[in-house]
Amino acid sequence: xxxxRTHTCGELRAESAGTAARLxxxxxxxxxxxxxxxxxxxxxxxxxxxVVDVSMPVFKVLEAARPESTVCVTxxxxxxxxxxVNPRLATGEIEVQVAQAEILSQAETLPIQVxxxxxxxxxxxxxxxxxxxxxxxxxxxxxxRSRVIQSLRRRMQDQGFTEFQTPILTASSPExxxxxxxxxxxxxxxxxxxxxxxxxxxxxxxxxxFDRYFQIAPCFRDxxxxxxxxxxxxxxxxxxxxxxxxxxxxxxxxxxxxxxFQEFAGGRAVTPPPFVRIPFxxxxxxxxxxxxxxxxxxxxxDVTEAFRGSNFGIFAKAIDKGAIVRAIPAPGAGDxxxxxxxxxxxxxxxxxxxxxxxxxxxxxGAKGPIAKNLEDGRIQAIREATGAKDGDAVFFACDKKNAxxxxxxxxxxxxxxxxxxxxxxxxxxxxxVDFPMYERNEDTGLIEFSHNPxxxxxxxxxxxxxxxxxxxxxxxxxIVCNGIELSSGAIRNHRPDIMFKAFALAxxxxxDVESRFGGLLNAFRYGAPPHGGAAPGVDRIxxxxxDEPNIREVILFxxxxxxxxxxxxxxxxxxxERMKELHLKVDLPxxxxxxxx
Numbered sequence: 200x201x202x203x204r205t206h207t208c209g210e211l212r213a214e215s216a217g218t219a220a221r222l223x224x225x226x227x228x229x230x231x232x233x234x235x236x237x238x239x240x241x242x243x244x245x246x247x248x249x250v251v252d253v254s255m256p257v258f259k260v261l262e263a264a265r266p267e268s269t270v271c272v273t274x275x276x277x278x279x280x281x282x283x284v285n286p287r288l289a290t291g292e293i294e295v296q297v298a299q300a301e302i303l304s305q306a307e308t309l310p311i312q313v314x315x316x317x318x319x320x321x322x323x324x325x326x327x328x329x330x331x332x333x334x335x336x337x338x339x340x341x342x343x344r345s346r347v348i349q350s351l352r353r354r355m356q357d358q359g360f361t362e363f364q365t366p367i368l369t370a371s372s373p374e375x376x377x378x379x380x381x382x383x384x385x386x387x388x389x390x391x392x393x394x395x396x397x398x399x400x401x402x403x404x405x406x407x408x409f410d411r412y413f414q415i416a417p418c419f420r421d422x423x424x425x426x427x428x429x430x431x432x433x434x435x436x437x438x439x440x441x442x443x444x445x446x447x448x449x450x451x452x453x454x455x456x457x458x459x460f461q462e463f464a465g466g467r468a469v470t471p472p473p474f475v476r477i478p479f480x481x482x483x484x485x486x487x488x489x490x491x492x493x494x495x496x497x498x499x500x501d502v503t504e505a506f507r508g509s510n511f512g513i514f515a516k517a518i519d520k521g522a523i524v525r526a527i528p529a530p531g532a533g534d535x536x537x538x539x540x541x542x543x544x545x546x547x548x549x550x551x552x553x554x555x556x557x558x559x560x561x562x563x564g565a566k567g568p569i570a571k572n573l574e575d576g577r578i579q580a581i582r583e584a585t586g587a588k589d590g591d592a593v594f595f596a597c598d599k600k601n602a603x604x605x606x607x608x609x610x611x612x613x614x615x616x617x618x619x620x621x622x623x624x625x626x627x628x629x630x631x632v633d634f635p636m637y638e639r640n641e642d643t644g645l646i647e648f649s650h651n652p653x654x655x656x657x658x659x660x661x662x663x664x665x666x667x668x669x670x671x672x673x674x675x676x677x678i679v680c681n682g683i684e685l686s687s688g689a690i691r692n693h694r695p696d697i698m699f700k701a702f703a704l705a706x707x708x709x710x711d712v713e714s715r716f717g718g719l720l721n722a723f724r725y726g727a728p729p730h731g732g733a734a735p736g737v738d739r740i741x742x743x744x745x746d747e748p749n750i751r752e753v754i755l756f757x758x759x760x761x762x763x764x765x766x767x768x769x770x771x772x773x774x775x776e777r778m779k780e781l782h783l784k785v786d787l788p789x790x791x792x793x794x795x796x
Contacts, residue, residue, distance in 0.1 A: 203271055203303075209245020213292040216278045220295055222247055223271040223303065225333065226264050228314045236261055237294075239314075240272065243338075246288055249274065249295040257300040267306040267313055267330070273299040321751070326765040328756055340753045343463065344741045348415055350462055351436050351737070354455040360413040360438060365400035367393060367417070370718075377421035379431075387782040393419035396734060398653075399719050401439040402691055405730040406722045413438040415737060423760070427683060427739060429750050430762040435686070436740075439732035445674050445690055448731050449473065449630065456678070456685075456735065460626050463744045470628040474678075478633040487525070487608020489634070492682025493627040495615040499607045500584040502526040502595070511572040514597045525596045525607035528585045529614045532592035533559040533566075539617070543594070546613060552606055557594045560587045569595070612682075626743065628680050633657070636671040637704065648705050651675055654689035655731075656701060663700045678735060680743060688733025695723050 203223040211220060224242035231237075234253045238261055239246050249272050251258050257272075264270050274297040285291030310326075311319045313333045324331045331337055352362070371378045371392040378392040394400075396418045404412045416437040424430035436455075440448060453472040460469045475493075482491050485498045503523045506514040514524055532539065540557060547555035558573075558581065559566040565578045585593050594614065596607040615621055636656050638649045646668050654673035656662050662671050674690035692698050698720065702712045712720065741753040751757040758764050778784070 200273070207244035208240050208242040208247045209289055211247055211276055211290050211293050211295070213278060215276045216293060218276050219273070220276050221271065221273040222249070222295065223269065225313070226261075226266050226268050226270060226306075229261075229264075229266070231262075238264075238270075238272075240270070241333075245290060247290045247293075247295060248279075248285070248288075249297050251297040251300070255297070257297055260300040260302060261297065264302050265306050265308070267309055267333070269303040269306075271301045271303055272297045322759065322765060325751075325757065325759055328766045332755070337752070340741070340745050340747065341755055343745055344737075344753055344755075347459060347463060347741050347744065348737060350459050351455065351740075352415065354458055355413045355436070355438065358411075358451055358455060360411040361409060362414055363404060363409070363412050364414055365394070365397040365404075365416065369394050369400075372399075379419045379421050382781045382783055384781055395420050396435070397437050399716075401437060401732065402653075402693075402719060402730065403722055405439055405441045406725070406727045408441075410441045411438075412440075416734070421762075424758070424762065425760075426749050427742065429738060429754055429757055430760065431758045434737040435734040436737055437732075437734040439730055441728040441730045443690070443729065443731055445632070445676065445731065448688065448690070448733065449476075449676075452678070452733060452735070453628075456628065456680075456740075459740065460680075460744065464626065466624070468625040470626065474628040474630055476630045476632050479631055479635065479672075480633070482631050483604045484525075487604050487606070487611055488682070489631050489677065490679045490682055490684045491629060491631070492612070492621075492679075493629055494622040494625060494681055495611060496620055496622070497528055497530075497611050497615050499611055500526045500528075502581050502584050505577045505580040505584070506573075506597075509573055509577055511569055514595070517597050521599060522597055523600050523603050525603050526581060526585050527594045527596070527607055527610045527614060528587055529557075529592040529594060529618065530588075530620075531590055532614070532618060533561060533590045535592075540592075543610075543613065543617070547606075547610070550606065550609060552596070552598075555594055555610065556597075557592050559592045560589055562589045567592075626680055628678065631677040631679060632675075633672045634675040634677075635669065636673040636701070637668040639669060646705055649673075651687065651689050652702065652705070653692050653698075655692045655729075656697070660694075660697050660700060663697065663704060668704050674731070676733070678733065683739055683743060685739055686733045686735040688731065690729070690731035693723055693727040693729055695720055698723070 200221055203221070205221045208222055208224045222240055224240040227239040227241035227246055229236065229238050236251050236258060238249050240249050251261055261270065272295065274295045276293050277296055279292055279294055309330065311323060311330055313330060332341065368381060368391040371380065371390065372395055376395055378395060381391040381393065383389045383391060397416050401412055414437050416435055417432055418435055419432050422430060438452070440451060453474055457469055457472050477491060479489055482489050484501060487499050501523065503518060506524050507518050509515050518524065544555045556569045557567050558570045558578065560582060570578060581593060587593050594610055596603045596610060598606060635649045636654065637646050640647050654675040657672045657674055658666065676688050677684050678686045692701060699709055699712060738750050738753060742750050745753055747753055756764065756766060763769070
């Protein structure tokens with residue numbers, strides 16, 4: 200018989216009755232019934248109930264084992280009586296009558312309980328993550344993550360992609376988020392950087408002739424955490440393809456994402472390919488976001504003309520100064536009490552808005568503060584633009600274009616939440632396409648890249664030479680699911696002449712481009728194929744499939760929001776001799792002075 204186990208704790212069934220078994224695992228839960236001691240023994244695979252009689256010598260051994268101690272038991276597998284069968288356990292028809300028991304490792308008093316469903320503060324859970332990972336839901340999330348990655352890898356290979364590993368130690372990137380820097384011991388004063396993404400390497404792979412690349416890539420960014428973004432590091436399904444159009448990229452990745460979500464959806468519906476494609480301008484108008492959540496049925500309308508020159512002076516004056524007005528419908532909200540509207544008004548002020556004006560449509564006429572100051576024809580125009588019916592309400596956002604769109608998007612989400620309009624149990628995918636190549640910095644008035652400066656402009660060199668930069672669109676796209684951006688991607692700018700011109704419009708000299716991106720640019724001079732790709736976030740995919748609101752719930756050892764690893768105590772100071780070896784000195788910020796009142 201094996202030293203530790205003949206079976207796992209999730210393996211024994213009714214047909215195993217009458218056989219001898221040895222199990223090892225953690226003491227999940229104990230129940231002392233006087234003459235009998237029941238122990239739920241848990242391992243990675245499941246739970247088996249073991250039982251020992253008080254008359255047996257091993258009774259004292261198991262009685263002394265504290266929760267989460269590891270023990271090894273040997274005994275006879277027996278069927279449970281019908282009234283004691285536990286249908287919630289796969290092993291619920293049997294139990295093991297213990298003849299021998301050994302405590303392999305005695306656990307101290309637990310800082311957090313593994314059994315049960317008690318909530319604990321996040322800092323405590325992360326400090327004792329090894330215990331937290333033993334808990335059923337967290338353990339299940341990590342197994343889901345592993346299976347999702349296996350599925351992604353298999354599906355990418357089935358699509359003809361080859362897996363490669365790109366460098367972790369690389370050069371600092373001047374674009375994007377902050378790098379994590381690594382000092383060089385043998386090159387004093389110089390630093391490596393951890394890759395924010397394998398972007399330049401995967402493009403170099405295309406230049407090198409590998410055609411279809413992918414990897415489950417670790418990425419490192421020194422940025423703040425939030426619910427859907429882990430600080431420090433994250434993983435993405437990074438891929439790139441040669442000799443492709445935007446449609447080819449979509450056709451390659453849609454079956455992968457649809458297949459993975461369908462495989463792990465657990466009965467939830469998944470958008471079938473081809474996913475709907477929404478131009479950026481339309482997305483900002485109708486949804487108030489470039490990450491539209493299509494589970495929300497509400498559509499935003501532009502009603503600027505209905506207020507231009509109207510008697511509603513607040514909006515009319517703002518429009519004369521360049522503002523726009525967006526309308527957000529609220530079906531059936533006209534029957535809600537006044538407190539419903541007051542609550543939304545207070546919420547709008549919390550978001551930094553002046554308030555949230557509205558019109559209520561009723562058979563006897565329009566109601567509300569705005570309706571009192573607006574002519575009937577203008578009210579009718581708003582009704583027609585929004586499709587409002589009697590009993591509906593319409594809310595308004597008035598501001599400069601970008602600010603109005605963003606706030607209208609927040610209002611759309613809030614109203615749909617308040618009215619319980621979100622479609623349930625569904626994963627709704629879409630592409631946001633036709634992003635603007637450039638935007639004007641409102642503070643400086645200068646033209647800047649809107650997003651990825653390496654995207655191919657639609658129309659190529661001719662567009663850059665002849666069009667207003669603010670009218671140029673890029674072959675850039677985002678894949679979105681339920682309002683969560685899974686990935687940005689683009690058809691890349693693979694021609695040096697187009698790249699120099701694109702950067703010139705954003706104020707970069709040829710020397711700037713050469714010094715910042717010389718490696719990639721030099722490669723493009725030797726025959727670069729047209730290429731493109733994307734990089735869906737693995738953590739976000741698993742977060743959606745696990746129905747978890749916080750991304751840290753699907754990461755094995757996450758940092759907290761302050762980018763601290765509470766378990767391993769990172770970041771940490773290093774000894775002076777190590778600092779000297781790396782040619783480093785620390786220049787700490789001076790503590791802020793305090794004044795006594």
